[in-house]
Amino acid sequence: MADICVNVDHVATVRQARRTIMPDPLEAALLAEKAGAVGITIHLREDRRHIQDADVYRIKRGIATKLNLEMAASPEIIGVALAVKPFQVTLVPERRRELTTEGGLDVKRARAKLAGVIEKFHAKKILVSLFIDPEEDQSRASMDVGADAVEFNTGAYSEAKTKRAIQSEIRRLVKACALTEKMRLVTHAGHGLTVTNVGPVAVIPNVEELNIGHSIVSRSIMIGMEQAVREMIEAARKARG
Numbered sequence: 001m002a003d004i005c006v007n008v009d010h011v012a013t014v015r016q017a018r019r020t021i022m023p024d025p026l027e028a029a030l031l032a033e034k035a036g037a038v039g040i041t042i043h044l045r046e047d048r049r050h051i052q053d054a055d056v057y058r059i060k061r062g063i064a065t066k067l068n069l070e071m072a073a074s075p076e077i078i079g080v081a082l083a084v085k086p087f088q089v090t091l092v093p094e095r096r097r098e099l100t101t102e103g104g105l106d107v108k109r110a111r112a113k114l115a116g117v118i119e120k121f122h123a124k125k126i127l128v129s130l131f132i133d134p135e136e137d138q139s140r141a142s143m144d145v146g147a148d149a150v151e152f153n154t155g156a157y158s159e160a161k162t163k164r165a166i167q168s169e170i171r172r173l174v175k176a177c178a179l180t181e182k183m184r185l186v187t188h189a190g191h192g193l194t195v196t197n198v199g200p201v202a203v204i205p206n207v208e209e210l211n212i213g214h215s216i217v218s219r220s221i222m223i224g225m226e227q228a229v230r231e232m233i234e235a236a237r238k239a240r241g
């Protein structure tokens with residue numbers, strides 16, 4: 001069964017709405033570990049809309065499992081990553097105006113650049129995963145540039161609406177995973193996965209890890225709301241004596 005790595009970016013999104021100290025993504029990461037997550041994923045975006053540089057250092061120091069740092073291959077962020085030395089970086093394409101990562105990297109087009117970046121990380125013993133769409137040529141290019149792993153983008157699968165479209169996206173993922181298995185390329189997957197749609201991806205035999213964020217953070221708000229309100233009512237009641 002695929003292991004779960006929890007992306008805590010959106011805990012920081014809520015914190016940044018007030019530029020304050022809560023909720024703390026490290027605290028969320030520790031709870032995720034307690035629940036069985038094998039790793040913590042964070043995305044240090046160039047616009048710093050959620051995770052901040054200080055979070056990356058704190059989370060690296062504070063967690064007991066492995067840190068997977070998602071990032072664009074830009075010089076500034078590469079500098080932070082080389083200083084922090086996470087267990088793994090996952091290189092993703094990044095556009096300023098996007099709501100979240102849209103689509104996979106075009107490894108075929110950026111071969112030379114990515115090969116150079118991967119070398120830099122390998123020199124510091126940091127593993128490199130490339131976030132790609134489940135396409136044969138992108139997997140082959142990832143292997144060629146020296147990636148340790150690929151993360152297949154499950155965005156199209158999670159957004160598919162009809163039964164037919166969903167089946168077609170699952171077939172696409174299964175086919176892509178069969179190739180990476182043959183190439184002995186470590187395979188992860190993620191984006192848009194929920195408790196409802198995770199099953200068909202989690203059962204693909206060589207998918208080792210799933211990176212899941214938004215649906216877990218969303219659900220945790222709903223599970224925690226009742227308790228949080230009870231605690232506030234109790235605090236107000238106690239003050240009245």
Ligand code: PXP
Nearest residue numbers: 101131190191192211212213214
């Ligand atoms: N994998 C990658 C490369 C991502 O960019 C993201 C979103 O930050 C995820 C996985 C997690 O996606 P979601 O938040 O939709 O679960």
